[in-house]
Amino acid sequence: MTEKLEEIRKRAEIAIREAKTLQDLDDVEICYLGRKGELTGMLRQLSSLPDEEKKSLGSKANDIKGELERMLLAVRRQLLENRLTEIGRTERVDVTEPGRRPPEGHLHLVTQAIREVTEIFSRIGFVRTRYPEVDWDWYAFESLNMPKDHPARDEWETFFMDAPESKKGKMVLTPHTSNAQVRELERGQFPVRMINIAKCYRRQIDVTHVPMFHQFEGLYVDTHVSITHLRGVLDYFAKEFFGPDRAIRLRPFHFRFTEPSFEIDVSCAVCKGTGEGPDRQKCRVCKRGWLELGGAGMVHPNVLKAGNVDPKKYSGFAFGWGVERTALMKSGTKLDDIRVLYKNDLRFLKQF
Numbered sequence: 218m219t220e221k222l223e224e225i226r227k228r229a230e231i232a233i234r235e236a237k238t239l240q241d242l243d244d245v246e247i248c249y250l251g252r253k254g255e256l257t258g259m260l261r262q263l264s265s266l267p268d269e270e271k272k273s274l275g276s277k278a279n280d281i282k283g284e285l286e287r288m289l290l291a292v293r294r295q296l297l298e299n300r301l302t303e304i305g306r307t308e309r310v311d312v313t314e315p316g317r318r319p320p321e322g323h324l325h326l327v328t329q330a331i332r333e334v335t336e337i338f339s340r341i342g343f344v345r346t347r348y349p350e351v352d353w354d355w356y357a358f359e360s361l362n363m364p365k366d367h368p369a370r371d372e373w374e375t376f377f378m379d380a381p382e383s384k385k386g387k388m389v390l391t392p393h394t395s396n397a398q399v400r401e402l403e404r405g406q407f408p409v410r411m412i413n414i415a416k417c418y419r420r421q422i423d424v425t426h427v428p429m430f431h432q433f434e435g436l437y438v439d440t441h442v443s444i445t446h447l448r449g450v451l452d453y454f455a456k457e458f459f460g461p462d463r464a465i466r467l468r469p470f471h472f473r474f475t476e477p478s479f480e481i482d483v484s485c486a487v488c489k490g491t492g493e494g495p496d497r498q499k500c501r502v503c504k505r506g507w508l509e510l511g512g513a514g515m516v517h518p519n520v521l522k523a524g525n526v527d528p529k530k531y532s533g534f535a536f537g538w539g540v541e542r543t544a545l546m547k548s549g550t551k552l553d554d555i556r557v558l559y560k561n562d563l564r565f566l567k568q569f
């Protein structure tokens with residue numbers, strides 16, 4: 218047994234010395250000292266020997282194990298050092314190489330439009346305001362000359378909050394930005410030149426409607442404001458935002474809070490105002506060459522009164538446009554379905 222132990226030691230020592238890589242060394246270690254290794258196997262056999270032999274052979278076997286372990290450690294260190302020297306000689310860190318950039322996002326198409334609208338109006342003195350997007354019925358409807366249970370309210374397809382009522386009625390998710398009109402008038406600072414951009418909510422969804430969208434609401438109140446001011450401001454905006462070749466038109470309409478009232482259309486960017494889509498079918502977006510982008514009109518005297526403003530002294534105009542539809546109609550943005558704006562599909566969003 219002593220000879221066998223010596224023979225294992227010799228073979229193991231040679232194998233350790235001949236190891237060229239750290240992997241070779243690991244293999245040698247497993248082969249002799251691993252759980253099923255040769256030396257481990259011998260140590261296990263010792264238990265069946267008589268006590269005397271067990272003692273002397275046991276101490277020899279343990280000495281051999283200790284020596285092999287020390288040898289393995291030394292050779293492992295040496296191999297590691299060699300490897301590091303090798304890396305230092307052959308591989309270089311190029312500190313001048315540019316780092317890897319993290320993926321960079323950009324503003325959503327709607328946010329870009331909001332910023333552009335704000336900027337265009339600021340050039341003619343309209344200041345952006347912010348009013349609640351969950352507001353009282355009073356500001357969203359009643360102060361706008363829409364008494365309780367008036368059928369005109371149905372057009373707004375409103376979401377009501379499950380919350381206690383107050384003197385100002387129920388709470389609603391604002392179905393339009395017109396709730397800002399009376400809130401702004403209540404400040405009592407003239408002239409009023411407000412551009413209120415906010416989220417609106419309605420129970421609607423199809424090619425041109427989404428349940429959450431944005432509007433920008435303009436309000437101009439001063440002495441001697443007339444319809445020509447309204448027309449001039451809308452023309453200015455349309456030319457700045459859409460470009461000089463696009464046309465707008467005002468169609469007589471009815472809103473409870475303006476008199477007279479209009480709907481504003483812009484010539485369609487998708488069919489270029491022809492009303493025809495591919496294959497001579499009707500344009501999917503506008504169907505008739507024009508797309509309605511918003512409403513406008515001269516502020517109704519009852520609304521001025523609700524905001525504590527004397528209609529004999531002051532007059533004004535107001536308009537409310539949808540941001541999404543306005544963005545859709547911008548030249549070059551040939552989108553034929555408004556819902557795509559909120560699908561979070563990066564393949565689409567990255568394009569703008």
Ligand code: FA5
Nearest residue numbers: 393395421426427430510511512513535536537539542
């Ligand atoms: C109004 O909301 C009025 N408050 C506008 C107004 C303001 C009139 C001031 C007079 C004076 P209307 O419901 O038509 O009007 O909506 C205005 C615009 O919001 C629409 O033309 C459209 O561009 C946009 N809009 C309305 N509903 C949706 C919707 N569900 N999804 C996307 N855009 C919408």
